[in-house]
Amino acid sequence: MTIAQVSLRDGMMKLPGEAGEKGTLLGSRCGNCGERFFVIREICESCQSTSLEDIQLSATGSLYAFSVMYYPPPPPYRGPDPFVPFGIGWVELPEGLLVYLPLPESNPRNLQVGMKMDLTFGVFTEDEQGNDIIVPLFAPRQEE
DSSP states (O other), rough: OOOOOOSSSSSSEEOOOSSOOEEEEEEEEEEETTOOESOOOOSOOTTOOOEEEEEEOOEEEEEEEEEEEOOOOOOTOSSSTTTTEEEEEEOOTTTSOEOOOOOOOGGGGGTTTEEEEEEEEEEEEETTTTTTTEEEEEEEEEOO
16 A cells, blocks of 8 residues: 655645655735735635636745644644644745744744744644645754
């Protein structure tokens, strides 16, 4: 049996592929008012237009705000507590969007508002068929 990787939610991300292809967050841009959204949409929340185009969002940003959670994540997570504690944060993308996603770093001493963050992906749980359900994460940028 081959274990596949599946997105936590349709229209949320393009998973990394083979040959070093990087994954990305997906969103929409309104052709009427220019508003951008994280996770593909059919209707603009600002002007109610249906003239939206799918876009790829930046894989970098800066930490806007964060918290550390000491309880298991809500459904669809069904597993043991590998995520506890876990960081969660608002990351500001260059497109001007704030995205709310898990952070793989859970030590508040290693997180600082304004720090540079990079998109990565991790296993959140598994589905009934044993496939890994993947979630996008933003990790603190490693100094080079």
